[in-house]
Amino acid sequence: MAEKPSITVLSDTYDLYMKKAKQAKENGNLSIAKRNFLLASQTMMEMAKQSEGKLKEIRMDRARRLVKLTENIDKKPEKIEKKSSGESNEEDDEVKKWQTAQIPNITFADVAGLDDVKKSITIRMINPVKYPEKYKMYGKKSGGGVLLYGPPGTGKTMIAKAIANEVGAKFYAVKGSDIVSKWVGESEKNINSLFEEANKQDRAIIFIDEMDNLLGTRGVDTHNDKRVNEFLQQIDGFAGRNQNLLLLGATNRPWDIDSAATRSGRFSEKIYLPLPDAAARKFMIEKNMKNVPVSKDFDIDKIVEQTEDYSGADIEELCDRAKDEPLLKAIATDSVVDVTNEDFDRVLEKMPPSVTPKEIERFEKYNEEVNGLIKKNKKQG
Numbered sequence: 199m200a201e202k203p204s205i206t207v208l209s210d211t212y213d214l215y216m217k218k219a220k221q222a223k224e225n226g227n228l229s230i231a232k233r234n235f236l237l238a239s240q241t242m243m244e245m246a247k248q249s250e251g252k253l254k255e256i257r258m259d260r261a262r263r264l265v266k267l268t269e270n271i272d273k274k275p276e277k278i279e280k281k282s283s284g285e286s287n288e289e290d291d292e293v294k295k296w297q298t299a300q301i302p303n304i305t306f307a308d309v310a311g312l313d314d315v316k317k318s319i320t321i322r323m324i325n326p327v328k329y330p331e332k333y334k335m336y337g338k339k340s341g342g343g344v345l346l347y348g349p350p351g352t353g354k355t356m357i358a359k360a361i362a363n364e365v366g367a368k369f370y371a372v373k374g375s376d377i378v379s380k381w382v383g384e385s386e387k388n389i390n391s392l393f394e395e396a397n398k399q400d401r402a403i404i405f406i407d408e409m410d411n412l413l414g415t416r417g418v419d420t421h422n423d424k425r426v427n428e429f430l431q432q433i434d435g436f437a438g439r440n441q442n443l444l445l446l447g448a449t450n451r452p453w454d455i456d457s458a459a460t461r462s463g464r465f466s467e468k469i470y471l472p473l474p475d476a477a478a479r480k481f482m483i484e485k486n487m488k489n490v491p492v493s494k495d496f497d498i499d500k501i502v503e504q505t506e507d508y509s510g511a512d513i514e515e516l517c518d519r520a521k522d523e524p525l526l527k528a529i530a531t532d533s534v535v536d537v538t539n540e541d542f543d544r545v546l547e548k549m550p551p552s553v554t555p556k557e558i559e560r561f562e563k564y565n566e567e568v569n570g571l572i573k574k575n576k577k578q579g
């Protein structure tokens with residue numbers, strides 16, 4: 199039987215899980231953050247079991263609070279409801295929150311694969327901001343919108359963050375669910391103030407993440423319909439007048455978006471972000487394992503082969519989990535324990551790809567409908 203780990207070991211383990219959790223949360227990797235907060239909570243519980251009195255209580259309480267934290271990690275505070283209680287400055291605060299205060303530290307170089315996507319985005323959204331005179335000289339129009347779509351965890355939000363980094367424009371990042379309100383009329387007001395604020399800037403990008411939440415197909419739910427109508431009006435109003443307003447949307451349910459939202463002059467350019475190919479997977483695994491102690495015969499190509507149909511988010515999680523056991527051993531024995539292919543095998547056995555073949559098929563079909571003809575023509579030309 200293994201001995202119970204000492205408090206020092208547990209405490210070091212706890213610190214490590216917390217560090218990983220916080221880092222993941224900062225990077226927006228909520229599933230990894232969640233898992234590590236839970237592991238930290240379990241570790242704290244272990245520590246509580248080995249303590250007495252007041253200290254025991256504090257540790258139990260901390261463990262419980264960490265569980266609570268994971269439950270609420272992807273929930274937004276219900277700030278919109280508060281607004282109707284008459285606080286006058288809430289709306290301004292709301293707009294300020296929309297704007298990414300801290301632009302995340304992600305660049306295109308961090309995004310694996312997706313070269314075509316990066317190129318399209320550069321031409322459409324980044325260069326017009328960086329080289330406005332050149333665009334003018336060549337009579338190239340800017341403005342309008344791009345919709346990124348693809349299975350969950352393929353880098354849509356990541357690309358949006360990278361764009362925020364690359365351009366000097368004001369970047370308004372909103373989640374569909376942030377604008378949607380239970381209160382009649384509030385969503386419309388939110389949309390209106392968002393556009394108004396963005397329009398004050400010399401150049402602005404409005405990024406709507408989880409766009410299907412905001413602009414669902416009309417005819418099913420009257421709240422949604424009002425929202426969609428308001429949004430379309432705003433886009434048309436500003437897009438006509440203001441070439442300096444760029445729209446960026448992301449969704450993993452493109453078929454649920456009202457088709458009027460993706461017409462010409464709106465989110466008209468649709469860009470597909472597929473699951474990562476072998477080269478992209480290799481890039482991600484290498485990045486994840488950089489400076490990590492691995493066995494001499496560690497074979498990344500084998501993992502690349504094993505992870506066909508895994509999303510970028512899956513790969514991130516896989517690498518994170520594979521490190522768990524060697525890491526725990528390293529702490530317990532105060533030594534260096536290499537990560538091996540067996541560590542990956544063990545995790546892979548219990549971790550199928552998060553996107554099912556049926557879902558992939560649906561995306562491929564949608565993509566074929568939307569972009570298939572264009573691609574075929576390009577290949578011939």
Ligand SMILES: Nc1ncnc2c1ncn2[C@@H]1O[C@H](COP(=O)(O)OP(=O)(O)OP(=O)(O)O)[C@@H](O)[C@H]1O
Nearest residue numbers: 309310349350351352353354355356450510511514
């Ligand atoms: N192409 C990629 N290159 C590098 N890392 C990636 C890539 N795609 C996904 N990842 C990893 O997966 C995580 C989640 O990606 P992201 O949030 O961009 O997915 P998403 O496409 O927006 O998913 P969802 O549809 O669920 O919102 C990223 O933080 C990153 O660690």
Ligand SMILES: [Mg+2]
Nearest residue numbers: 354355407448
């Ligand atoms: Mg996303």
